[in-house]
Each structure stands twice: as C-alpha cells, then as structure tokens.
C-alpha cells in the first residue's frame with residue numbers, strides 16, 4: 001500500500017533522513033521506533049506531504065505521491081495524525097470532528113461517520129459541544145484520532161498517540177488502534193516512543209537510527225532482538 | 237454583581253446604538269448639532285471603519301498579517317464604483333425615479349466590491365503567498381510595499397491621476413420631449429468634441445436651465461438623437477447613504493457570522509487560523525481558504541470605499557489611506573482577529589472621534605485614535621472583544 | 630534597456646548630497662537594528678524618535694541666544710543641541726519602552742506605529758515647533774548666505790555624518806559584544822528560557838530600545854542642522870518604513886549589512902530622483918520604489934547578507950546566529 005524508497009529529507013542544510021526504505025502492506029500495523037531525533041516524525045511528514053523530499057520515491061497504492069500537497073492526499077485516503085495532537089482548540093468537539101470530514105460531500109454521510117466515531121469514543125460524545133481546548137490531554141488525543149477516522153482513511157499515520165497520557169489511557173488508545181485496524185480495515189503506520197507497546201501492537205516494525213533504517217522485521221522477532229532490547233526496551 | 241455590571245456595560249451601548257440607528261431610519265436626525273446628531277454622524281462613520289476593519293481582522297485572523305494594502309483595496313473599489321457611475325449610464329433605464337438613482341448606487345457598490353476583491357485575489361497570489369514562509373517582518377513590509385505601489389500607480393495612471401475628483405452625480409436621463417416646461421431643473425446633454433490631439437472627448441452641456449423653456453430648435457435637434465437625450469443631475473441624499481451604510485454593515489455582519497460559524501468554509505477558516513498544517517492534514521486547501529478570506533475582506537472594503545466616497549462626495553488615490561489606518565486601529569481596539577470586535581471597534585472609534593471633535597477639540601481628533609489604540613493595547617492588548625493574549629510566533 | 634538621460638549631470642555636489650543621505654539613513658537603520666535586529670523587537674515607529682531628536686535639536690538651536698555662525702559659541706550650541714536631541718529621544722524611548730515592551734510581535738509594532746503618529750500630530754499642533762509648517766533651524770557651522778559655498782557645506786556635513794555613523798556603529802558593536810548585548814540576543818532567541826536563566830528580560834529589552842531611540846535622536850539632530858528646516862511631513866510613516874526596509878535588506882542583526890543596504894537603497898532612490906534613468910523613470914519613481922521594496926522582500930527576505938557581517942565572508946568562520 002505504501003512504499004518508501006531511499007527517502008532523503010533535509011531541513012535547510014541539515015539532512016534528517018539519509019535514505020529511508022520501508023513498506024506498509026494493506027491491512028497491516030507497522031511501527032517505526034527509534035530514539036529522539038532519529039527522524040520518525042520526519043518520515044511521516046514526508047509521506048503526508050508536509051515536507052518535500054530531497055530525493056527518493058514515495059508510492060501510495062502504486063502511484064508516486066512525492067510533492068503532492070497534504071490536502072490532496074487526504075482525498076486519496078491517506079491521513080496523518082501529527083505529533084502533539086494539534087486539535088483546533090477554538091472549535092468545538094463536533095466541529096473538530098466535522099472538519100475531519102471536510103472532503104466529504106453530503107450531510108448524511110458526515111452524520112453516519114460522526115456516529116461511528118462517537119460510538120468508538122463515547123467520551124467525546126459527552127463533550128460534543130465543548131471547545132477542543134478545554135478537553136484533557138487524553139480526550140484531545142481521542143479527538144485527534146477520531147478526527148482522522150472521520151476521513152475514513154485507508155492508511156493512517158499515527159505519530160506518538162501515547163504522548164503525555166496516563167498508562168491506563170495509553171492502553172485504551174492502543175486497544176482502539178487495534179480495533180480500528182481489525183474492524184475497519186485501516187492500515188496503520190505507527191510511530192511510538194514506547195517501543196514495547198508499539199511492537200506488541202504492530203505486525204511488523206522498523207528501527208530508525210539517525211536518519212537510517214537499521215533493522216526491519218516481524219514485530220515479535222524485534223521484541224526478542226537483543227539489540228532492540230538493549231537500546232529501546234530498557235532491558236539488559 | 238460584577239457579572240450584572242458587565243452585562244449592563246454591554247447592554248447600554250447596544251441600546252444606545254439601537255436608539256440612534258432607529259432615529260436615523262426615522263429620518264429625524266437633523267444637522268443642528270445636538271448630541272443625537274453627533275452620535276448619528278459617528279455611527280455612520282464608524283460603520284465605514286467597521287466595514288474596512290472586518291477585512292483587516294479576517295486576514296489577520298487567518299494568516300497573522302497586518303495587510304497594510306487593505307486601505308488601497310478600499311480606494312480601488314471606490315474608483316471602480318466611480319468609473320461605473322460616471323460611464324455606464326445605468327440611469328438610462330426607463331424606470332421611474334428614484335429607481336435608476338438607487339440602481340446606479342447599487343451597481344457602483346457591487347462593481348467596487350468586486351474590483352477590490354479581484355485585486356485582493358491577485359495580490360494574494362502574486363505577493364502574499366510567496367512571502368508567507370519568509371517571516372512576519374518580510375510579509376508586513378511586502379504589504380506596505382503593495383500599499384505604496386497601488387497608491388502611486390493610481391496617482392500616475394492617467395485615467396485616475398493625483399487630483400481629487402468629485403464623486404459623479406448620477407444622471408437622470410429623459411427624452412427631450414418629456415422635459416416639463418418650464419424645466420424642473422437644469423438639463424444637460426452630452427456633446428462629443430474633437431480635442432486638439434484628435435481624440436473625441438465627451439462634455440456635459442447645459443441645454444435648458446431650471447425654470448426656462450426648451451427652444452423648439454433644440455427640441456427638434458435632440459429628438460433626432462436615439463434613446464433618452466437629456467439628463468438631470470440626481471443626488472443621493474447623505475442621509476440615505478448613511479442609512480444604506482448602517483444597513484449594509486448590519487447585513488454583512490450577519491452574513492459573515494453565518495459564514496464563519498455555520499458553513500464548512502467558515503469552519504475551515506477558523507481551523508486555518510489556528511493551525512495551517514493541521515488544517516491541511518484534514519484535507520483543507522489552505523491556499524484556497526486564505527484566498528477566500530482575502531476575497532471576502534476586500535469585498536467589504538470595496539463596499540466601504542464606494543459608500544465612503546459617495547458620502548463625502550470625492551475620491552482620490554489617497555482616499556484609502558486615512559480610513560484604512562483608522563479601520564486598522566478600530567480592528568485592534570475591538571480585538572484583532574475577532575469579527576464582532578471589528579464592528580464594535582469601528583463603531584466605538586467613529587462615535588468617540590466625532591464626540592471628541594464636537595465637544596473637545598478638532599485639531600487633536602486624529603491623535604485620539606492613536607491614543608485610544610495605545611491605551612487599549614496597554615490595558616487589554618487583545619482588544620475589547622479579543623481572546624486572551626497569546627502571541628504565536 | 631535603460632538609457633542614461635542627457636539632462637543628468639554628474640557632479641561631486643550631487644554625490645555629496647547622496648552620501649549625506651546614505652550616512653543619515655545608515656545611522657537610523659543601525660539604531661533600529663539595535664532594536665529589531667538584536668533585540669527582536671519589531672518597531673514601526675522609529676521615525677518618531679528621529680523626529681523627537683530633530684525637533685529637540687532644532688528647538689534648542691532656536692531658543693539659544695543668537696550666535697554668529699562659525700564661531701566657537703556656535704559650535705557649542707551645535708554640540709549642546711546634539712546632547713539635547715539624544716536626551717529627549719532617549720527619554721521618549723524610555724517613556725514608550727517601559728509600558729510598551731510588555732507587548733510582543735505585532736502588538737508592539739502597532740504600539741510603536743501609534744507612537745510615531747502621535748509624535749507627528751503633537752508637533753503639528755505645537756506652535757512653538759512651527760506647527761504643521763516648517764521650523765527653521767539657524768545655521769551654526771557656516772554662514773548661510775554664500776550659496777557658492779554649498780559644496781563646502783555638504784563636505785562639512787558629510788564629515789560630521791561619517792563621524793556620527795562611525796560612533797553609532799562602534800558603540801552598537803561594543804554593546805552587542807558585551808554581556809549586555811549577549812543578553813539581548815538571548816532574549817531575542819527565547820524569552821521565557823532567558824527569563825528562567827536569570828536574564829532580567831525587561832530591563833535589557835528596555836535598554837536596547839532606549840539605546841536605539843537615542844541614536845535615532847542623534848540622526849535627527851544631524852538632519853535638523855543639515856537641512857536647515859524641518860517639517861512634520863519629513864517624519865511620516867514612510868520614513869519609518871524606509872528605515873525598516875534598510876534594516877531588513879541589510880539583514881537583521883548585521884551592522885555592515887545595514888550600511889551596505891543603506892548605500893543600495895538610498896542610492897537607487899537618489900538615482901531615480903535625479904532622473905539618471907530618464908524622465909519617465911523619474912516620474913514613475915514612487916511606483917518603482919514600491920516595486921523594489923516588494924521585489925526585495927520576495928527575492929531576499931532575509932537580507933543581502935542574512936544576519937552575517939561582511940567580515941564573516943572573508944574570515945570563513947561559521948556565521949553566528951542560525952536559521953530562524
């Protein structure tokens with residue numbers, strides 16, 4: 001579904017990715033783990049068109065999407081939940097969600113999607129008329145994911161959905177992620193600091209180190225990998 | 237208790253405004269210098285500030301740019317209205333008076349608004365979009381440059397030129413045979429002359445003065461011409477213009493409010509105003525939303541420009557400068573980025589300026605706006621109706 | 630493409646006038662660079678301090694007992710008026726700075742813009758300063774009658790101006806390199822962080838602002854004496870914009886860049902004004918100037934040199950600051 005080949009991205013003179021190659025197949029959850037500053041966010045940003053790649057190819061469902069602006073990709077079914085949630089604080093929860101369906105024509109369709117998302121996150125329906133900025137951190141994360149689901153993406157890019165959440169909420173969010181993948185058939189590329197959680201959720205994983213992929217394998221096998229254990233799972 | 241006081245502080249000006257507007261529409265506001273008169277004058281002037289301030293505030297809200305060229309959109313709109321009014325001859329429509337008069341004013345308004353809005357689209361695409369990533373100072377200076385450019389282009393371009401022009405009186409055309417005898421006003425015809433350089437120039441020529449009779453020879457000559465042959469100069473009364481301004485402001489505010497709060501585009505605007513990248517990730521075409529914002533803002537500025545120049549009876553390339561500056565102040569005083577703030581700020585500034593000029597001093601009137609600006613910035617930087625102070629860099 | 634018009638006669642006199650203009654604007658821009666470039670405070674009202682300095686100097690020269698031009702007494706008045714100009718401008722800087730510097734970004738820019746306009750309106754309504762007409766500043770350095778001496782007059786003022794600019798640059802450079810300057814730059818980079826690290830943010834920003842105002846006042850003193858008559862129209866917003874444009878084109882924080890860009894921009898303006906590019910170009914000058922402004926912003930929004938100094942290009946050391 002998504003193929004990234006030799007992707008090079010630079011911010012000004014600083015090269016952040018030196019040739020990243022990875023693949024996400026339809027129906028999978030694939031995770032990208034790595035230390036701070038490894039380039040995980042940058043990879044997602046390049047895929048969703050937020051930064052222009054300097055070299056390399058990005059194929060989405062067989063066609064090249066390098067240089068296609070983000071808002072067009074949304075119409076093609078690729079949706080990115082950025083790092084740090086970035087919900088619209090002045091818009092109400094409902095408006096935030098409706099904005100997720102921005103590309104959708106027809107009230108009825110928007111209403112059914114809204115219903116589905118609210119069924120998925122019942123907490124949001126309790127806060128439906130509240131401005132997004134007044135939600136708690138976890139609720140905001142739910143809103144961010146719910147907003148992305150309003151797009152009905154075929155490929156969902158999630159950047160650190162657990163950021164700043166209590167462990168219980170993290171569990172809850174990750175259960176949702178698995179359910180979205182299983183029940184709604186959404187393919188997911190997941191970036192996560194918590195490597196253990198990410199690898200136990202995903203089918204496959206990539207390890208990114210200073211702008212390069214150093215390991216790629218089944219998530220289960222990566223969990224067992226001594227290198228990964230030492231570097232990311234906090235075990236000797 | 238404090239809550240009650242605050243409600244009162246809001247309700248009182250609103251009630252006063254309602255009363256003044258009601259008296260304006262009842263038509264019993266004369267020019268004899270009572271408090272009510274000054275309030276009415278201030279309200280009408282403030283309504284124009286508000287028109288222009290709305291554009292400032294919308295553009296600022298969406299891309300955090302103080303669009304200094306906004307006053308020039310206003311000026312260009314005024315000139316578009318001027319040319320239409322002068323040359324289109326809408327009055328030739330065979331409608332009973334005063335409808336041709338009203339129709340020509342309406343057409344001038346629409347033409348002005350559209351011209352300003354199209355210019356804004358062009359300016360956004362050619363200047364503001366490329367500069368958006370280069371930082372705030374660069375964008376602001378670009379806006380200043382655009383303002384200077386438009387002002388000076390207008391001064392140099394021969395059809396406009398640097399001189400002040402009287403706002404064209406709408407022409408009320410009639411067939412020569414229909415001129416009452418004796419005539420009920422001055423009647424003119426258009427004669428075409430050859431200028432020394434060989435171009436043909438149209439001039440107004442008096443045919444029959446008020447109270448005189450049309451000579452049979454003239455009547456015969458004129459009747460040989462096609463269409464309506466002579467015209468009278470009509471005038472939209474200032475009171476009518478004032479009422480139209482207040483009415484338009486009310487309508488525009490309602491429409492804008494509906495647009496921003498209730499439509500998809502409005503939601504996208506508010507989203508873009510908060511976070512361009514996040515909006516883009518939701519499929520919003522941010523460039524298009526920004527262009528739409530410029531279009532709307534300049535549309536209102538164009539309306540304001542035509543109304544302003546019709547009210548004061550003249551137009552020139554600097555017409556947009558002072559109203560632009562004042563409207564900008566109004567936008568900040570009301571809370572830049574806030575639509576109701578722009579309206580409140582505009583009315584507040586217009587009324588306080590006129591009261592100040594009437595009861596305190598005319599020389600210091602222009603200083604008042606700036607002092608008010610500083611006072612508001614220092615006590616409540618986000619303005620009377622602004623959101624809490626939060627600087628995004 | 631452009632043909633040199635025959636009417637334009639190059640002369641050293643003309644060049645001298647241009648050079649005086651360059652020196653004046655370079656001083657103004659350097660002083661604004663202290664505020665905007667180093668301090669990161671965005672001011673649209675710098676011409677206000679310029680006006681305060683010019684009127685303080687002019688007023689001082691008119692109220693002093695009449696002195697014969699060229700005498701030591703006149704020189705004394707000349708220098709005294711400089712002190713008065715700097716003092717008044719600095720005081721105005723303090724007056725504006727203390728309340729307004731709590732504001733940031735656009736809000737500060739708007740407040741300073743309002744200040745610049747208020748200064749102009751106050752002058753317009755103060756008869757002692759000539760109101761909206763001119764205030765004539767007596768000639769102090771040379772007798773005013775001999776028009777044949779006009780070349781000497783310009784040369785003299787060019788000398789004074791170069792000293793003024795040199796002084797401004799040296800003082801500003803030293804301030805920037807001192808601990809105070811580094812604190813100002815730290816404030817520019819990150820206000821909250823520097824506050825946490827114990828940098829007294831407000832005090833430093835106010836100081837930078839007052840210093841910038843003082844040097845703008847000095848430039849006002851120079852202008853008042855050079856032109857011999859000043860009017861509110863000489864200090865409108867356009868002047869503030871020109872100063873800011875020079876700073877931005879020269880690069881925020883770069884003093885040599887500021888001088889370079891003053892040469893370029895004042896040069897272009899004067900060449901157009903003199904009709905070097907023909908009468909048509911002269912007639913359309915305002916339009917061309919505005920176009921230059923827009924093109925400069927579109928093509929070099931970070932200035933000719935960025936925020937580097939000219940010397941950085943010869944010394945091959947990494948530029949200070951960074952991408953902002």
Ligand SMILES: Nc1ncnc2c1ncn2[C@@H]1O[C@H](COP(=O)(O)OP(=O)(O)OP(=O)(O)O)[C@@H](O)[C@H]1O
Nearest residue numbers: 011014016034035036037038039040041042043193
């Ligand atoms: N806008 C930017 N400008 C300049 N450099 C950037 C920018 N964004 C990221 N970088 C640099 O690119 C590199 C990769 O950053 P990236 O955000 O992709 O890391 P990350 O793997 O997501 O880290 P984290 O886990 O902390 O979120 C880092 O060295 C970072 O400093």
Ligand SMILES: [Mg+2]
Nearest residue numbers: 040041042083
């Ligand atoms: Mg990241």
